[in-house]
Amino acid sequence: MGGVGKYIATRLAVTPPMILILLTFVFFALRVMPGDPVLAMLGGHNIPPERIEEYRVKLGLDKPLYAQYFHYLGNIFRGDFGKSTRTGKPVLEDILARFPATLELAVFGMAIAILIGLTTGTFAAIRSDRPVDHGIRIFNIGSFATPIFWLGLMLQIIFAVKLKVLPVAGRLDPKIGAFFRPITKFYVLDAILKKDLGLLIDALKHLAMPAFVLGLVLSGFIGRISRSSMLEVIDKEYVTTARSKGLTERAVNYKHALRNALIPIVTVMGLQFALLMAGAILTETTFSWPGIARYLVRSIEARDYYAIQGAVVWIAVLISTVNLIVDVIYSFLDPRVRY
Amino acid sequence: MTFAAIFRWIFRKLPIRKHYLLFAGSVIVGIFVVITVFASFIAPYHPTKDMMEPRQPPSLKHPMGTDHLGRDVLSRIIHGGRIPLTVAVASTVIALSIGSLIGWISGYYGGLLDRVLSLLMDSIYSFPSMILAIIIIAMLGPGVLNIILSIFVIYIPTYFRVVRGQVLQLKSEEFVEAARALGARDMRILLRHIAPNTINSMMAVSSFCIADAILTEAGLAFLGFGIPPPTPDWGFDIHKGQQFLQSGDWWLITFPGLMIIFLSLGFGMIGEGISDLLNPKRRRKRV
Numbered sequence: 001m002g003g004v005g006k007y008i009a010t011r012l013a014v015t016p017p018m019i020l021i022l023l024t025f026v027f028f029a030l031r032v033m034p035g036d037p038v039l040a041m042l043g044g045h046n047i048p049p050e051r052i053e054e055y056r057v058k059l060g061l062d063k064p065l066y067a068q069y070f071h072y073l074g075n076i077f078r079g080d081f082g083k084s085t086r087t088g089k090p091v092l093e094d095i096l097a098r099f100p101a102t103l104e105l106a107v108f109g110m111a112i113a114i115l116i117g118l119t120t121g122t123f124a125a126i127r128s129d130r131p132v133d134h135g136i137r138i139f140n141i142g143s144f145a146t147p148i149f150w151l152g153l154m155l156q157i158i159f160a161v162k163l164k165v166l167p168v169a170g171r172l173d174p175k176i177g178a179f180f181r182p183i184t185k186f187y188v189l190d191a192i193l194k195k196d197l198g199l200l201i202d203a204l205k206h207l208a209m210p211a212f213v214l215g216l217v218l219s220g221f222i223g224r225i226s227r228s229s230m231l232e233v234i235d236k237e238y239v240t241t242a243r244s245k246g247l248t249e250r251a252v253n254y255k256h257a258l259r260n261a262l263i264p265i266v267t268v269m270g271l272q273f274a275l276l277m278a279g280a281i282l283t284e285t286t287f288s289w290p291g292i293a294r295y296l297v298r299s300i301e302a303r304d305y306y307a308i309q310g311a312v313v314w315i316a317v318l319i320s321t322v323n324l325i326v327d328v329i330y331s332f333l334d335p336r337v338r339y
Numbered sequence: 340m341t342f343a344a345i346f347r348w349i350f351r352k353l354p355i356r357k358h359y360l361l362f363a364g365s366v367i368v369g370i371f372v373v374i375t376v377f378a379s380f381i382a383p384y385h386p387t388k389d390m391m392e393p394r395q396p397p398s399l400k401h402p403m404g405t406d407h408l409g410r411d412v413l414s415r416i417i418h419g420g421r422i423p424l425t426v427a428v429a430s431t432v433i434a435l436s437i438g439s440l441i442g443w444i445s446g447y448y449g450g451l452l453d454r455v456l457s458l459l460m461d462s463i464y465s466f467p468s469m470i471l472a473i474i475i476i477a478m479l480g481p482g483v484l485n486i487i488l489s490i491f492v493i494y495i496p497t498y499f500r501v502v503r504g505q506v507l508q509l510k511s512e513e514f515v516e517a518a519r520a521l522g523a524r525d526m527r528i529l530l531r532h533i534a535p536n537t538i539n540s541m542m543a544v545s546s547f548c549i550a551d552a553i554l555t556e557a558g559l560a561f562l563g564f565g566i567p568p569p570t571p572d573w574g575f576d577i578h579k580g581q582q583f584l585q586s587g588d589w590w591l592i593t594f595p596g597l598m599i600i601f602l603s604l605g606f607g608m609i610g611e612g613i614s615d616l617l618n619p620k621r622r623r624k625r626v
Contacts, residue, residue, distance in 0.1 A: 018462035026474060033478035137360070141611055145603035147554055149561050150577060150596035157589045168585070224611075228618075271465075278467035282558055286581075296470065297562060300477045312470065319465055 011327060015320045019313060023076075026312045027069055030305050037061070037303040041085040059085070076313065082306030086299060091310035095292055099314070100185035101171060102291035105210055105283065106276050108188075112215025113222055113272070118265070120219070121226025125234060125261075126253055128227075136223070144220030148279050152213045152286035159209065167206050169288035176202050210287040214279050218272060222265065229264040233257050263333050266326060273322040277315055345542070361612025364546075367605030375420040382414035387569040389414070394583065397590055404590035406576070407583060412590060416598050419571040422483065423602065427552035430491035431545055437491070438498025439541070443529060445499070446506030457503070460496040468493035472555060476564045483566055486559060490552050501544055505537045539617050546610030550603045557599050573599050 038055045039047070056062045060071060075082065081091035117140075124136040160168040167173065171187055172180060176199060183190050188207065191200035233239060234257050242256040243249075277293065284294040292311055299307035342365075374381060384391075393409040395401055403412035445456040463471065475489035509515055515532050523531075559565050560574025568575065573595035580591030 014458065014461075017458060018465065021459060021462040022466055029474055029478050134359075137611065138608075141360075141607040142600070142604055145550060145554070145600050145607045147557050147561070147574075147577075147596060147599050147603075149558065150592065150599065153577065153581060153584060153592045154589075154596070156584060157587065157592070161585060161587050274465055274467050278469035281467070281469050281473075282561065285562060293470075297473065300473055301563075308474070312466075312474075315470070316466055319467075323465065 007331065008324065008328065011324055015324070019316045019320065022316050023073075023309065023313055024069075026309055027072065028065070030303075030308060031065055031068075033303070037085055037305055041302075041304075072309070081310035081313070084299070084304050084307040086302040086304040086307060091306050094295060094307065095310055095314050097185070098290055098292045098295050101289060102280055102284070102293060104186050104188060104207070105214065105280060105289060105291060106273075108207055108211035109214030109218065109279070109283075110272070110276060112211055113218035116216060116219035117222025118226050121223040122230050122253075122258055122261070124223070124227045125230030128231060128234075137227070140220040140223035140227075142220070143216050144224075146217055147282075148213055148217045149282040149286045151217065152209065152283060155209045155213065156286075166209055169206075169286075171203070171206050171290060172199075173202050173206075210283050210289055213286075214276065214283045217279055218275060221268075221272065221275065225268055226261065226265055230257060230261040232264075233260045236260070263330070266333060267330055269322075269326050274319050277319065358612055358615065360608045360615065364605045364608030364610075364612055367601055368609065371420055371424065371602050371605065374417055375424055378418045378421065382411075382417040384411040384414040386410065386415045386418040386571040394586075394588055394591075396588075403594045404588075406591055407579065412576075412594055415571040415576060416573065416595050419573045419576060419595060420598065420602065422486075422566060422570065422572045423553050423556050423574070423599070426483065426486050426490060426556045427549045427606075430487045430494065430552050431548045433487070433491040434494035434548065435498055435541065435545055438495040439502045439537075441495075442499040442502030443506055443533070446503035447510065447525065447529070447533075453503075456499070460499045463493065464496035464500065469555065469558060472559060473562065473564055476559060481565065481567050486556060486565065489559070490555055493555075494548055494552065497544065497548060498541075501540065502537060505540070506533060509533050509536055539613065543610050543613040543617060546606050546613060550606035550610065553599060553603045553606070 038052050038059065038061065042051070042055065053062075060068055063071070072082070079092065081095070083089070084091050084094055087094055120136045120140060124133040124140075127133050155166075156168055159166040171177075180190075180199065183193055187203040188200065191197075191203050234253075236257075238260075239252060239257050242252045247256075280291060281293040281297060283289065284291045285297060288294075292314065296308065296311040296315075298304075299311065378386075387410065389411060390409040391401075391405055391411070393405060393407050395405040395409075397404045401411050401413065403416065406412055406415065441456060441460075445453045471493050472489045475492060476485055479485040479488065509532070515528060518528050518532050556565070557574030557577070560572050561578045563578060565572055565575045565578075568579075576595040577592050580588065580595070583591055
């Protein structure tokens with residue numbers, strides 16, 4: 001286990017500087033950005049200069065840049081992300097309130113992506129160079145080439161506006177939402193915990209389109225990697241051996257080939273998560289999904305410094321954590337990594 | 340060397356049927372380039388000046404309907420490719436140049452510089468590129484040049500990683516060692532011995548990069564961070580069309596979106612086709 005421990009320790013040591021670099025970039029990028037957070041916050045013109053000055057002092061914007069930077073860093077280490085000028089609440093509170101929505105969307109989206117990607121990719125590899133392989137490959141490139149927001153809008157037109165079978169946007173029907181007291185803020189989980197079938201159906205109906213859109217667009221990537229990694233192993237000696245042993249084609253493909261092909265597929269999952277978050281920005285905007293990505297976009301529009309910085313740090317930490325978990329899983333899947 | 344010359348060379352050497360992805364992708368991209376260049380001659384109406392009956396569904400007069408200001412959607416999507424194509428190609432070329440250069444320096448010289456650069460690039464790479472692009476574009480304000488800048492920055496790490504990895508691998512190859520032993524200078528080793536060996540994979544990476552940049556540009560425009568109206572742009576037209584979604588004006592969203600898909604698909608197919616050429620194993624024999 002020494003190898004894994006050392007590997008994880010290295011990864012852990014590299015993570016904080018990476019997050020610091022991002023934060024520093026965002027911090028200084030925001031300060032040179034045109035647009036004044038105080039004006040954005042007070043809204044409109046004809047504000048007396050002394051009031052603007054008063055807010056500048058209140059937000060600490062009157063101090064020199066480097067002082068603001070170190071002050072902010074110090075606060076972050078104490079768990080203080082500052083206050084959002086847009087919502088008026090502590091940034092951490094805002095993030096924690098919205099994060100479950102994003103995570104719920106991400107989990108369902110990822111599940112759909114893996115389901116579609118792994119199935120199509122494996123199938124294409126087994127039937128490589130036959131019509132079905134070519135069809136699947138074009139489908140995979142196509143899903144990778146489809147703008148996520150466009151697909152979302154098309155589904156909205158078809159299922160929400162024309163057929164009226166699914167809600168256009170949001171997480172819950174306002175009528176149900178008004179009486180709903182969340183426990184975990186993961187609505188599907190909450191519905192199961194409360195044993196409330198109506199709530200569960202409503203939550204799933206709202207989740208259906210955004211999760212599918214996110215999943216389908218990501219599936220192209222997984223599909224491509226599944227195909228090439230399946231092709232890598234499919235003519236390895238141990239697969240030939242398995243086949244010559246007289247195993248069924250099914251057992252050969254799924255037990256011997258796919259299991260080994262999974263290793264590289266798992267490695268890219270960490271990368272997938274960054275893609276997923278990028279996709280979440282567009283998905284959450286399209287479906288008015290009250291998640292952290294939408295919060296970030298609206299904060300950028302409102303020049304809400306602390307909220308932007310807080311959300312960026314949160315997303316960066318999240319991605320690093322997922323990458324670390326993926327690496328650990330990987331090292332257990334592939335014993336060779338340990339030595 | 341232009342793309343066209345490269346493809347002519349490829350097609351002389353290789354059968355089209357076997358490399359249908361590369362062929363089909365090039366045809367799609369070629370059609371889009373022609374449409375974009377000759378947009379003013381092809382489009383039946385002016386994309387910004389001709390105002391007719393607003394929000395008309397597709398008809399014989401307007402095969403793709405009209406938008407909320409009464410502009411012909413077909414004419415707008417014919418003109419709408421200029422910004423995405425320019426932005427995607429320009430940002431990819433700039434990212435390619437800068438990313439390869441620092442990737443080469445980093446991989447070739449190693450040491451502390453390599454560590455610092457790798458850390459810096461990895462931090463950008465592991466973060467959702469879309470978010471960085473939005474922050475940069477919000478910081479710079481709208482405009483074509485600013486969109487190009489916000490997009491090329493996020494692709495630099497991609498090239499950095501590819502080039503650095505290949506340089507590290509090639510550096511220890513015998514032919515590079517031999518060249519160095521013969522007294523070749525760093526620049527010569529790079530240009531004559533390392534660069535030719537990375538060109539093919541760079542072309543595959545670049546095709547995917549352009550495909551992705553088209554989507555990023557469209558995404559930025561959709562979020563309202565694109566070029567200001569009334570310039571026709573697919574992503575922005577979808578953004579506008581979203582306002583009329585509830586009234587069922589499907590044509591405002593459908594057609595610009597299809598254009599984005601086809602163009603991005605074209606570049607994606609080229610990338611996939613080149614990957615096949617480089618890695619014959621990916622399209623192997625049947626069981």
